[in-house]
Amino acid sequence: MPSNNNAGAPVEQITEKRDLHTLTRGELQELLAAMGQPKFRAKQVEEWVWEKNAQSFDEMTNLPKALRDALGERLTLGGTTEVARQVSSDGSRKYLLRYPDGVSVECVGMPTRNRLAVCASTQAGCAMGCAFCATGAAGLARSLTAAEIYEQVMHVRDDFNARVTSVVLMGQGEPFMNYDATLAALRRLNSPEGAGIGARHLTVSTCGVIPQIMRFANESEQFTLAISLHSAVQKTRNMLMPGVRKYSLINLYNVMGEYVNKTGRRPTYEYALIGGVNDTESELQALCDFCEGTLAHVNLIQLNEVEGSKFRPSTEARAADFVRRLASVGVEATVRNSRGSDIDAACGQLKQRLR
Structure with a gap:
């Protein structure tokens, strides 16, 4: 029986990123609040998604770069x-x-x-x-x-x-x-x-x-x-x-x-x-x-x-x-x-x- 050299090692949980389009306003506000962001950020993000049809988080130029990077780590923009x-x-x-x-x-x-x-x-x-x-x-x-x-x-x-x-x-x-x-x-x-x-x-x-x-x-x-x-x-x-x-x-x-x-x-x-x-x-x-x-x-x-x-x-x-x-x-x-x-x-x- 082959040995398992990784026995006892923690199993890394791979979670699929959620499409930002599927978040309700309440869910987006909750996520941003958990990231320490002010309430007005939710409206800014929604404008980029729904009105400007942003294809990447980098396009959201009125958001701090650190926030854009953090959103990109947690979410996708779906897209076609x-x-x-x-x-x-x-x-x-x-x-x-x-x-x-x-x-x-x-x-x-x-x-x-x-x-x-x-x-x-x-x-x-x-x-x-x-x-x-x-x-x-x-x-x-x-x-x-x-x-x-x-x-x-x-x-x-x-x-x-x-x-x-x-x-x-x-x-x-x-x-x-x-x-x-x-x-x-x-x-x-x-x-x-x-x-x-x-x-x-x-x-x-x-x-x-x-x-x-x-x-x-x-x-x-x-x-x-x-x-x-x-x-x-x-x-x-x-x-x-x-x-x-x-x-x-x-x-x-x-x-x-x-x-x-x-x-x-x-x-x-x-x-x-x-x-x-x-x-x-x-x-x-x-x-x-x-x-x-x-x-x-x-x-x-x-x-x-x-x-x-x-x-x-x-x-x-x-x-x-x-x-x-x-x-x-x-x-x-x-x-x-x-x-x-x-x-x-x-x-x-x-x-x-x-x-």
């Missing part, structure tokens, strides 16, 4: 690594970002004149399995933390060197299957001590997870809600969106009525027009019946093609037919211009890799 970036002919930029555990996600920055919109992901991959969406094809890796969602927006901000004016959580994942982290990220994006983006310029897109829609309606902030509808015919919707099969259209219709009554806010229905699938006359009539008399706005999108998919986009003429028919029953509809489709950055095309 940009694995790849593509630039579209329309100026949009798609990023593949990797987190410290090796999980990666995509996000998109979309500039328009003096505005900058960001499409961010709430999960790495997606478990909803929508038939026309590239993200769901690979399944779900994991949900993201609030900080990881927030960091996507800050990464885009810093790359464009411009203030982000709006954020849509329409990237990879189903936000309402990661509800708590999604709300925490929205609140940080809205906070003057974060990105400072107005609540009505922060939008969550859900496939229609009914229990969480009413939970969302009871939040105090004026965040915006979009529903991925894609068909008002139950059989068609079940085929296109199997992940929400258990949430029937009649129940969705009822809960959206409750949502509007509770919040007074106007929801959006997202509808990707797929040739010969949900752009037929019967599908159009069903959509008119579903939306007539409601406050909803319909956002029509000509399906963005996905490699290997059997689905093809509807025509521009058919999209115009939808706009006219919906208008005839008092429903406002617009055809949304997809951004970044030439780099697979448009809706339904995000798949955690860059070509």
Whole structure:
């Protein structure tokens, strides 16, 4: 039996450093107090983390160097690594970002004149399995933390060197299957001590997870809600969106009525027009019946093609037919211009890799 020359020697405990983004203000204050620091240091540190998106403790130049070194010994700044970036002919930029555990996600920055919109992901991959969406094809890796969602927006901000004016959580994942982290990220994006983006310029897109829609309606902030509808015919919707099969259209219709009554806010229905699938006359009539008399706005999108998919986009003429028919029953509809489709950055095309 081999001898153990280290017998009786104390075992060194290796503790993993905690990401500073995960500390509450109270925890940060407690840590700094234990280090003999005055209370105002917590606000200084938070400004560097949340407003300035510091990537290292050395950037925190209004902190004493000894404190920066001490923080670096105890904590990390988490952070993302940009694995790849593509630039579209329309100026949009798609990023593949990797987190410290090796999980990666995509996000998109979309500039328009003096505005900058960001499409961010709430999960790495997606478990909803929508038939026309590239993200769901690979399944779900994991949900993201609030900080990881927030960091996507800050990464885009810093790359464009411009203030982000709006954020849509329409990237990879189903936000309402990661509800708590999604709300925490929205609140940080809205906070003057974060990105400072107005609540009505922060939008969550859900496939229609009914229990969480009413939970969302009871939040105090004026965040915006979009529903991925894609068909008002139950059989068609079940085929296109199997992940929400258990949430029937009649129940969705009822809960959206409750949502509007509770919040007074106007929801959006997202509808990707797929040739010969949900752009037929019967599908159009069903959509008119579903939306007539409601406050909803319909956002029509000509399906963005996905490699290997059997689905093809509807025509521009058919999209115009939808706009006219919906208008005839008092429903406002617009055809949304997809951004970044030439780099697979448009809706339904995000798949955690860059070509």
